[in-house]
Amino acid sequence: MQLRGDTDFWSTCIQERGYTINNDIPSSPQQDVFDPELFRKTAELVIGKLEKYLADSSIRGLELTNPYVLLESAKDLMTEEQESIAPFDAERLGAIIDLYIKTGIQVYSPGYMGRQFSGVIPLAGIVDLISSIVNQPSSFYEAGQLPNVVERIMADELNKFIGWDPDNFAMVTTSGATLGNLTALLAARNDKFPEIWSGGVSALAGQCRPAIALSEDAHYSLQRAVGIIGVGENQIVRLPVNSQRQICIEKVRPTLEAAEQRGLKVFCLVASAGTTAVGAFDQLEELAKIAKEKNIWLHVDGAHGASLLVSDQLRHKLKGIEKVDSFVWDAHKMMFLPGVCTLLFYRNREKSYGAFHQNASYVFEKTPDIYTQFDSGEQNFECTKRPLIMNLWVLWAIYGKAVFADKIEYLCELTKEAYQILKGEPDFQVLHQPEVNILCFRYLPSNLVESEFPNFQVEIRNRIKECGKFFISKIDINGIPSLRLVFMNHQINSTHIGMLLSEIRKTGQELINQKQQKQTISSEYKRSK
């Protein structure tokens, strides 16, 4: 086992730990790669780097790099092509990790206010390491006994906040809400049109055109799913939103009825619990009433907002969730886990077996036994599924639900505070009352001529991103570009919000000045002609 290196911090660590020379060289290069001691020593060095990274509380967003420059830096870090396995080179690894850390969005910094993923609860990262090493794909009980059992436990724990009959609902873990939403839409399609799985969508031709109703603000993955499952985007019925960007309940029935008159058969309606755009929560009770009346499957995309269920203070946002047919919940968003861990819930367990059909003797058993009863392979899309649930369950088992609820409550309070601050600033326009930890607004100083500067908000956002101190996002609302905050970090407080506003003002004024200067130069140039 060879570890090279002598100059920087990393090398000092290597030397301090006495790694430089090891006389006990294993017999084959393959054994070297799998050497348990090399594993431990390397892991300890890496953990030292990560500790330093976690301890850095400076305000920073993202160091945006030219990808072609980064490409060359990465190539330079690779060992040369050779016939046999290159000896382990700790210095090379150290440089790779430094580059990896440096070029990411700094998710643990208070400067990060822009997206729906977070600096994860560090213990979840450690559990992920265990999962990588013990490698227990968890669609089948025999390959991942604990993950499969733990899925049942977490299902029951989370159902405490839903209230379904414990013997009759189902929770399935899957890899991302895009996949969760697709799975639910398939379950809905196959439930309402059982002939499609075998016959194809064209089996319905002449009878009816299946259609899906989506909120105007539904996540793009839902629109995609309609294209994927063969229903076709033209068969999307868009439900208008109100001023809070919730599905406008009054318009649902007329919209559905108009669709029926156009020959569409709406079999599924998708609502949101926390839209991606502004974090709006649809009124589930009202929607459930309509869905029941019209025999429509009601699915809820709760990727962002379903986590509010664990908070006694905030659960009311999902009032009526027990009446929906299915919903997804991303634990890698507001439960602060590494990507990805998605939970897909069905009110009726049997329907969870309707999304897919299959037959494969190498994994599925003809005669179920006590073991295969715990398999999830027939309910989830994946064959090899990472034991996603372990990150969530271990945190739940060690810290209890408060580790999630407390942080969620803090972030929602912080967003309300940001809303109040922005309302008090005449040069800012805040676009909605926040329901969760997302807030959209615009910087509209009195010296801005909007018609001459249509892309002002986006330019501010990009320049701030490039400056590297703050990371925020942008979004079109009613087609108008806006700035967007997503608070995922409990270390952010009102001081940081104040600093961000100063940064936006400074940046915006710089942009206006530059434009004015250009215009002056250009008009002087014209005059001088």
Place this chain on the structure above:
Amino acid sequence: MQLRGDTDFWSTCIQERGYTINNDIPSSPQQDVFDPELFRKTAELVIGKLEKYLADSSIRGLELTNPYVLLESAKDLMTEEQESIAPFDAERLGAIIDLYIKTGIQVYSPGYMGRQFSGVIPLAGIVDLISSIVNQPSSFYEAGQLPNVVERIMADELNKFIGWDPDNFAMVTTSGATLGNLTALLAARNDKFPEIWSGGVSALAGQCRPAIALSEDAHYSLQRAVGIIGVGENQIVRLPVNSQRQICIEKVRPTLEAAEQRGLKVFCLVASAGTTAVGAFDQLEELAKIAKEKNIWLHVDGAHGASLLVSDQLRHKLKGIEKVDSFVWDAHKMMFLPGVCTLLFYRNREKSYGAFHQNASYVFEKTPDIYTQFDSGEQNFECTKRPLIMNLWVLWAIYGKAVFADKIEYLCELTKEAYQILKGEPDFQVLHQPEVNILCFRYLPSNLVESEFPNFQVEIRNRIKECGKFFISKIDINGIPSLRLVFMNHQINSTHIGMLLSEIRKTGQELINQKQQKQTISSEYKRSK
């Protein structure tokens, strides 16, 4: 920061490292959870456990547990429900990890010979830990700069073994071959029938019935995909296989033509490079010729076998791969990475943008710039995508390709050896000449009356699994149950194969004896009446 514990190995570690008391208690429970020092100390303890696990070379398969018993054990390890965050309890965590390790398939042991995942190259687990902490979802360059750049590098590295025009092919990473296969089938569907995305499959009604040709031995995910994308399972055209279980080339044209006559329009043909069942490699050159002639998209499921491309000795198995339209490659199988890391290749880059259509201002840019050119969000299914490529690239950068090629070559040689051993044993029937690291066979001792014991192979497999020394799998071949070996561990040698055969003989004879005893008792009982 509180760490409890005093009795076992784990507790001794805790004490030795002086963790028991720490006076520097952070101010809020939330900060405690995020404390960098707690992270490091906990990670070091966990790594100690994993080192011990990796160093255990004893022969063992799986400790199969009654799931209801395991459920109670897991519940017992959970903290009690409480209002505030429970203090960190190292002892509890230690017990959870012990249970997690103990109940998994022992993938690093020579007793594990049963599935297509492996004891991973340990460094990949460490990289996974870094990915969990730095949390860089990699569908978009700005969120994961290095992962997105590295995808390009790995694409070029791997294309050295394919030989496509470097400026015109595409490689996309995605979460599992099931998703990779689905994505490719969508790209094929949308390429051949552009009207489906918007109009739905029923838009074709009256014109033609789209159909997909699959090998008899195609993975179940492909059959599923046909149901998912709205084509319908009835529109699967099954291609017969030859005695080596490859698609029988002579029968392809007649089968396709018979399908045409039934009114089907086959737009995609799926071949395998390493079937799940026996590891058969289809003849890609011949299939590519037919596909071109008939204007059919040729996709290859190389989930298991595409890794052979990195071996100079074995690459010939994929002869013709440069002529196919798309193929998937699971690096979490024969590249020994943690689940999951799937690579999806397209010969024509433009077609890779055809699988999905979308529009979402919060992530997609209307005007591409040098950064967004590196985004993969339009080509891959996922919105939040784990930086899957990092595990592969870091190993490649540190060790070079030999770390994969050497091990793959060893495993394929070992399988040939097992084949020779089995051929020499008159009480075993080996079912095919192995092409890769998968081998199927049956134990057929002379005292077995097959007609009276139809489930003999499966019972052997289950009993061996329950005994816990070896882990092998089973499979139906031509509807007949068989035993199946998958060698994923370079520590297995012919001695272990010999031990397994003894175990199978012992188990088989026990089963026969038990059955005979039962029959004797039953006939004596009848006689005594």
